Amino acid sequence: MLSHKAKYALKALLYLAQQEETHVSRTIEIAEAASIPKKFLEQILLDLKRGHFVGSKQGKFGGYYLLKSKNDITLADIHRLFDGAIALLPCASLNFYERCSDCVNESECLLRHGLITIREETLKAMEGITIASLVKK
Amino acid sequence: MLSHKAKYALKALLYLAQQEETHVSRTIEIAEAASIPKKFLEQILLDLKRGHFVGSKQGKFGGYYLLKSKNDITLADIHRLFDGAIALLPCASLNFYERCSDCVNESECLLRHGLITIREETLKAMEGITIASLVKK
DNA sequence: ATTAATTCTATAAAATTAGTAGAGTTTAAT
DNA sequence: ATTAAACTCTACTAATTTTATAGAATTAAT
Numbered sequence: 001m002l003s004h005k006a007k008y009a010l011k012a013l014l015y016l017a018q019q020e021e022t023h024v025s026r027t028i029e030i031a032e033a034a035s036i037p038k039k040f041l042e043q044i045l046l047d048l049k050r051g052h053f054v055g056s057k058q059g060k061f062g063g064y065y066l067l068k069s070k071n072d073i074t075l076a077d078i079h080r081l082f083d084g085a086i087a088l089l090p091c092a093s094l095n096f097y098e099r100c101s102d103c104v105n106e107s108e109c110l111l112r113h114g115l116i117t118i119r120e121e122t123l124k125a126m127e128g129i130t131i132a133s134l135v136k137k
Numbered sequence: 138m139l140s141h142k143a144k145y146a147l148k149a150l151l152y153l154a155q156q157e158e159t160h161v162s163r164t165i166e167i168a169e170a171a172s173i174p175k176k177f178l179e180q181i182l183l184d185l186k187r188g189h190f191v192g193s194k195q196g197k198f199g200g201y202y203l204l205k206s207k208n209d210i211t212l213a214d215i216h217r218l219f220d221g222a223i224a225l226l227p228c229a230s231l232n233f234y235e236r237c238s239d240c241v242n243e244s245e246c247l248l249r250h251g252l253i254t255i256r257e258e259t260l261k262a263m264e265g266i267t268i269a270s271l272v273k274k
Numbered sequence: 275a276t277t278a279a280t281t282c283t284a285t286a287a288a289a290t291t292a293g294t295a296g297a298g299t300t301t302a303a304t
Numbered sequence: 305a306t307t308a309a310a311c312t313c314t315a316c317t318a319a320t321t322t323t324a325t326a327g328a329a330t331t332a333a334t
Contacts, residue, residue, distance in 0.1 A: 004322075004324090007237070011248065039324070039325055056281090058280050059278075060278045061332080061333065062280060079225075087138070089144060090138070111148065118212065121259070122255075122258070122259050122262065137250045140292085141292065177293055183313080195301060196300045196309075198302065
């Protein structure tokens with residue numbers, strides 16, 4: 001399951017994607033439109049900024065706007081930024097690889113092979129869902 | 138990501154699947170073979186029993202054995218039993234449906250549609266991974 | 275200067291996860 | 305009957321993660 005953070009991030013990105021290109025959206029505006037606690041959203045938008053998905057303008061009349069194209073922000077990206085690995089175990093992950101704490105012999109692990117298959121299929125599906133594709137629905 | 142419980146459950150099922158049909162495995166035997174804390178495994182095996190995946194024989198010389206066929210225990214089953222919904226949000230789940238706490242209008246939610254697609258694809262993949270398919274690798 | 279916005283750091287409450295403890299029950303063998 | 309060896313059940317605890325909240329600092333337009 002997605003964390004609230006990841007869900008809120010997606011809702012915020014969807015909001016931004018539906019505004020005019022030139023529009024800069026204030027945090028409070030996004031928070032109210034998408035039913036997200038404002039102070040929590042502040043943190044999330046900063047994370048999205050650090051991830052180079054959105055840009056910001058500081059000071060009066062400042063706010064946030066999409067930095068990347070809607071077509072280039074995928075569900076996989078947002079999952080990774082807020083919830084980490086797509087894979088079901090760290091040993092089957094591409095971007096968050098780690099050995100399982102209880103692993104004795106990774107190359108002989110029966111579980112790992114199946115989980116790599118799942119990761120490949122899930123990832124393909126998640127990369128197919130973009131902010132643009134969600135808005136168009 | 139899978140919880141330790143789900144991972145341990147899968148490892149325990151894989152162990153059982155590799156024993157002879159008639160063999161009854163003690164908890165301590167599975168725990169040592171699969172590097173799982175014994176007391177934790179006790180709970181997990183009870184959950185698997187309540188889910189009708191394994192059967193047990195009580196008393197001296199008792200233990201656990203597979204109840205369902207290896208071909209009929211899928212990754213999706215174990216995920217659902219220990220980690221709940223396959224879907225990324227409760228509103229996109231078949232077996233664990235729930236409204237999102239922050240949802241204003243579910244039928245108009247842009248996120249939900251995409252997440253249902255993901256759930257369908259992930260589920261198909263996870264139903265394709267069985268204990269039997271993992272053992273054969 | 276003032277106002278309105280983002281940015282940053284720290285904190286806190288709640289929920290979940292991972293694991294432990296110990297008593298109780300069942301069964302087989304002696 | 306008694307004992308030994310196993311599963312069964314309930315409760316508890318420690319650690320971690322999640323979900324926020326608070327408040328001061330910074331930035332920019334008027």
